[in-house]
Amino acid sequence: MKTKKIGLAIGAILLATGLNHGMAQAEDAKVGVRSESASMDPHFSYVATNKAAVTNIFDTLIMRDEDLQLKPALATSWKHIGDGVWEIKLREGVRWHDGQPFTAQDVIFTFERAPNVPNSPAPFGQFLSQIAEAKAIDDHTLHITTRNPSPQILFDLAEVPIISKHAGEGAATADYNNGKATIGTGPFKFVSWSPGGSLKLARNDDYWAGPSDFEHVEVIAMPNDATRVAALLSGDVDLINAVPPESFQLLKNNDAINIAMTQDVYTAYLHIDTDREVTPNITAKDGSEIGNPLLDVRVREALSLAINRDAIIERLLQGLAMPAGQLAGPTMVGYNPDILPTPYDPERAKALLAEAGFPDGFKLTIHGPNNRYVADGQIVQAIAQMFERVGITTVVETMPANVFFPAASARDFSIFFLGWGSAQGTAWHGLRGVLMTYDKEQGYGSSNRGRYHNAEVDELTIASMSTFDVDEAASLSAQAAAVAFADFAILPMHYQMNVWATQKGFAFVPRQDQMTLVYGLSRK
Amino acid sequence: MIAFIIQRLLQGAGVVLAMSVIVFVGVFAIGDPVELLINPDADQLTRDAVAHSLGLDQPLWRQYLIFLWSAVHGQLGTSFVFNIPAIELILQRLPATLELALGATLLAITIGIPLGLIAGLFDNSWFSRVIMAGSIFGFSLPTFWVGLILILTFGVWLGWLPVFGRGETVAVFGIEWSFLTLDGLAHLALPVLNLALFKVALFIRLTRASVREIVPQDFVRFARAMGIHPSRVLTRHILKNIMIPIVTVIGIEFGSVVAFAVVTESIFNWPGMGKLIIESINQLDRPVIVAYLMVIVVMFVFINLVVDLLYAVLDPRVRLGSTSR
Numbered sequence: 001m002k003t004k005k006i007g008l009a010i011g012a013i014l015l016a017t018g019l020n021h022g023m024a025q026a027e028d029a030k031v032g033v034r035s036e037s038a039s040m041d042p043h044f045s046y047v048a049t050n051k052a053a054v055t056n057i058f059d060t061l062i063m064r065d066e067d068l069q070l071k072p073a074l075a076t077s078w079k080h081i082g083d084g085v086w087e088i089k090l091r092e093g094v095r096w097h098d099g100q101p102f103t104a105q106d107v108i109f110t111f112e113r114a115p116n117v118p119n120s121p122a123p124f125g126q127f128l129s130q131i132a133e134a135k136a137i138d139d140h141t142l143h144i145t146t147r148n149p150s151p152q153i154l155f156d157l158a159e160v161p162i163i164s165k166h167a168g169e170g171a172a173t174a175d176y177n178n179g180k181a182t183i184g185t186g187p188f189k190f191v192s193w194s195p196g197g198s199l200k201l202a203r204n205d206d207y208w209a210g211p212s213d214f215e216h217v218e219v220i221a222m223p224n225d226a227t228r229v230a231a232l233l234s235g236d237v238d239l240i241n242a243v244p245p246e247s248f249q250l251l252k253n254n255d256a257i258n259i260a261m262t263q264d265v266y267t268a269y270l271h272i273d274t275d276r277e278v279t280p281n282i283t284a285k286d287g288s289e290i291g292n293p294l295l296d297v298r299v300r301e302a303l304s305l306a307i308n309r310d311a312i313i314e315r316l317l318q319g320l321a322m323p324a325g326q327l328a329g330p331t332m333v334g335y336n337p338d339i340l341p342t343p344y345d346p347e348r349a350k351a352l353l354a355e356a357g358f359p360d361g362f363k364l365t366i367h368g369p370n371n372r373y374v375a376d377g378q379i380v381q382a383i384a385q386m387f388e389r390v391g392i393t394t395v396v397e398t399m400p401a402n403v404f405f406p407a408a409s410a411r412d413f414s415i416f417f418l419g420w421g422s423a424q425g426t427a428w429h430g431l432r433g434v435l436m437t438y439d440k441e442q443g444y445g446s447s448n449r450g451r452y453h454n455a456e457v458d459e460l461t462i463a464s465m466s467t468f469d470v471d472e473a474a475s476l477s478a479q480a481a482a483v484a485f486a487d488f489a490i491l492p493m494h495y496q497m498n499v500w501a502t503q504k505g506f507a508f509v510p511r512q513d514q515m516t517l518v519y520g521l522s523r524k
Numbered sequence: 525m526i527a528f529i530i531q532r533l534l535q536g537a538g539v540v541l542a543m544s545v546i547v548f549v550g551v552f553a554i555g556d557p558v559e560l561l562i563n564p565d566a567d568q569l570t571r572d573a574v575a576h577s578l579g580l581d582q583p584l585w586r587q588y589l590i591f592l593w594s595a596v597h598g599q600l601g602t603s604f605v606f607n608i609p610a611i612e613l614i615l616q617r618l619p620a621t622l623e624l625a626l627g628a629t630l631l632a633i634t635i636g637i638p639l640g641l642i643a644g645l646f647d648n649s650w651f652s653r654v655i656m657a658g659s660i661f662g663f664s665l666p667t668f669w670v671g672l673i674l675i676l677t678f679g680v681w682l683g684w685l686p687v688f689g690r691g692e693t694v695a696v697f698g699i700e701w702s703f704l705t706l707d708g709l710a711h712l713a714l715p716v717l718n719l720a721l722f723k724v725a726l727f728i729r730l731t732r733a734s735v736r737e738i739v740p741q742d743f744v745r746f747a748r749a750m751g752i753h754p755s756r757v758l759t760r761h762i763l764k765n766i767m768i769p770i771v772t773v774i775g776i777e778f779g780s781v782v783a784f785a786v787v788t789e790s791i792f793n794w795p796g797m798g799k800l801i802i803e804s805i806n807q808l809d810r811p812v813i814v815a816y817l818m819v820i821v822v823m824f825v826f827i828n829l830v831v832d833l834l835y836a837v838l839d840p841r842v843r844l845g846s847t848s849r
Binding site for chain 1: 554555556557558559560561562563564565566567568569570571573574577578602604605606607608613616672675676679680683686687688689790791792793795799800803805806807808
């Protein structure tokens, strides 16, 4: 045992001493990711980084492909058979990693367990709240009765990893962390995990979609951007995610590196206080109190016209973004192609301000996080300068995300920069979360920190969430967006881009939803 | 002696208590962890339910009392982020940080003290000037920059050494250690060097200053006049007298490396406690922050105790626990 270890160590030293390029085991891969996963329990916390880690091991019934389109996974087909009942056919011949067959009972067990994980900081309940009843008709047919007439259930099912009943019965989060219950149907089997350290995986040779190219995989959390890039350049890892914009050109010009990129589900925008008569961070230029100018749609439009989105994208994001005119991205269900990004027109902005009764502008403080989104602190600075150019005296305050978000939710800000991720790939997701009237009981507008309210937007969004027809839902959402963005309810800035980089000889499928799935990595 | 130790431990307990109050109030003042933990599209009722399940809907004083009550029963709380007991998370990572800190301190002692002695004994020679000039670099170059340069040079350009992580580990008494494997040592090399650089400079300057102070004193000149062999003068008369300030600084520096190796750990992706505390602060994971700082306070109390005990060994004039202190 010990001699074997020493042998390994010597081998590793040889690798480390200059021979590392291309000498690594052909069948192995190492991946460096920015965010650590907090748990191996697939239902412990619904945040994107956790989901990416467990999706290597567990499958969902329906999955989203790299462009957010719904595709069969453990379910092979689904249809609405009337009265809010969806018939879902399950894939036959799928086996769990321990060899047991996958059946409808596992799905029903998952639905019972997922919303009830103790101490979950981001519970899965919301994705299962549509299910009134789930019934197994036979081993591979499932009938799900939904509470509302809505195709939402299909998008929600793409969020819930399916666990096995035989391994998961009575299992706590700790049993998933140590591997006892971590039995999935996914492309990789669980080997080991240390919190915030690394996740080791082994190939599932019987994967229903065909085995991966890699026998052993290690996914390592590397939060420091420079470290991640250096690890790729030195050949210590084969794939990294979240390539920082400042390293993009360096990696792109390097012949030993491949770049894979796509659009992101995150849309950066300025949220504005469109509710209070007097808002805390806007005064007259001499500091005296004035009524909230943001209540006037002309002022909101003027602010949007004052922003040179192309310059921000070119200079601060190295071209790694696209200007946005709405929250939903171009491949999402309910995207409205008629809503265009506001053009840059400072003269028109000044004219609108004058028309609204502010020919000399006013004074505002703009807020933003400085460690959450790509180049966030710099972008806020740039916006401030653009506001100054149309005559608005602007003070900048940026802060770490852990200070920013609680304060933004407490409505301490008047105009602030942040992002919204429509991870489900639907437009009504953003409409419901950001633009519908804040309603605690119904759960509408939960991230509507500017408290925009417009009955027409509410009605159209609710209508789009109350039909079984996906196309109709899409068209209603597009109408709601047209109303809200013509009213400059919030000011969309840009769609971020997701950039991955691999060693030469590897290919990676970039995903809009940011997930770094090892199954998407292959040998060229 | 025993009274002295007990007194020190009581002081330590007081510090721990005061620190926990500060952290509670501080994290509370920053904001609500639920805002950071939850999925942004979760509805308001879900947010309330999460706050309730984590005990964050209680008034601060009650949260603190609940914490104290559990702490008395040996529970320091469970991480909001990981749902793993905070102390378990910290202790899992302690060995990684300890071996980094020990390595850096050892390297600093074995390089810094001899160089400092040379610089102090041969004050006007050219090599002493080179040593002193070199130590200025150790002081003034920022750790994160040196770390990146080390990675760039030895990892990316030369490809000699791995740039992140601990490499192969061996379990001894159930704890994973890197320094027992060659691969682990290769992984240790750069971060240890990075951490040690500042300390080497510190020890050089400290040793030199102490030597310059001791050498002109009467007892050294007298010993020399008596014809005692220079090497004996060095070890018996000079070294022994300069050790007290050096031992103090070694103790403090070791403690601060363990507690604040944050920069080096994040640059080299070293899975130690520093990385954990930074992530926990970013997420307002209060149980981990409190437990971490408690571990650190206890460690500093312990190190100071050891340093005080060493004084007594090094300098017979020091009598611990005597009323004159």
